[in-house]
């Protein structure tokens with residue numbers, strides 16, 4: 001079976017090796033390392049996949065979020081609502097641009113922000129909301145978008161963990177996560193659901209004017225070479241990464257399905273073992289979103305999380321804590337943040353979550369080993 005890993009990028013690569021290698025070699029042969037034709041081709045394919053929006057590839061997911069905020073022309077002092085339980089990047093860019101992050105609590109069951117929590121954070125200075133589709137499932141976007149519209153707020157979806165997930169609105173129409181808000185952002189970090197072999201990211205919008213502005217900002221604020229109309233940055237997706245992503249995009253739905261099946265198996269077995277949730281809580285799936293399980297995350301009860309993690313590690317089973325501290329407890333955010341309400345659920349999540357190995361190459365054997373060791377721990 002080999003060593004169990006949180007993600008198996010090698011196993012995944014071996015299945016598409018010929019195509020990936022050819023794509024990389026092609027870039028080298030043409031020496032079109034920066035902004036080669038493959039970058040544009042990949043962006044077009046990704047746009048089709050996302051249901052037809054403007055796509056600006058960029059250097060990483062954090063840049064994507066930063067460029068999104070820059071494109072919306074927010075001013076220092078403007079407030080941006082962000083969940084307290086997320087990866088730091090979602091809030092970091094707000095602080096970086098001199099804006100004020102306003103943290104809101106997440107829902108204990110789904111790990112995502114809800115419109116009710118967002119409402120409590122609204123102030124006259126609120127300009128934008130960054131809903132994060134954490135762990136691979138969409139936030140309940142219908143009510144969030146309606147609220148944003150009512151109060152004239154921009155919505156920037158942090159879709160770094162949920163690319164490929166689909167949300168169904170109450171009228172039945174469906175949309176890919178990352179295409180519902182004003183702007184959507186994603187990351188192609190290697191372990192993400194659509195990951196390259198280095199850093200990468202992309203920005204989505206359906207607004208043509210905004211897309212132009214995003215494109216310009218990612219490219220030194222220039223439309224015409226050496227003519228800079230605004231302060232921008234240098235954020236590009238390498239041609240080699242685009243070539244790899246163009247191959248992997250074709251498999252993205254199949255990858256999402258493999259992750260979903262692995263998650264379902266975990267849940268079925270773990271629930272059978274602990275039907276009354278005495279030991280842990282398995283992930284909850286929203287009825288109006290598909291789940292692409294970027295992470296399979298349990299909440300461990302009775303303060304046993306760290307003990308269980310250590311036990312599994314002794315048995316050669318990795319697990320990860322995404323994320324050990326809620327943002328309000330991070331040193332960097334204390335001086336700049338406004339917290340609108342109690343952030344207890346975010347804290348509870350941070351102190352109890354444990355993510356199990358999940359990836360596109362999971363086998364029942366691997367999963368049984370993980371599951372049996374969890375059972376063994378509770379014996």
Ligand SMILES: *Cc1c(COP(=O)(O)O)cnc(C)c1O
Nearest residue numbers: 060061062087089090160187189
């Ligand atoms: C990975 C991630 C990012 C940042 O992406 P990078 O490519 O690593 O910069 C942002 N938000 C979330 C939720 C992420 O998981």
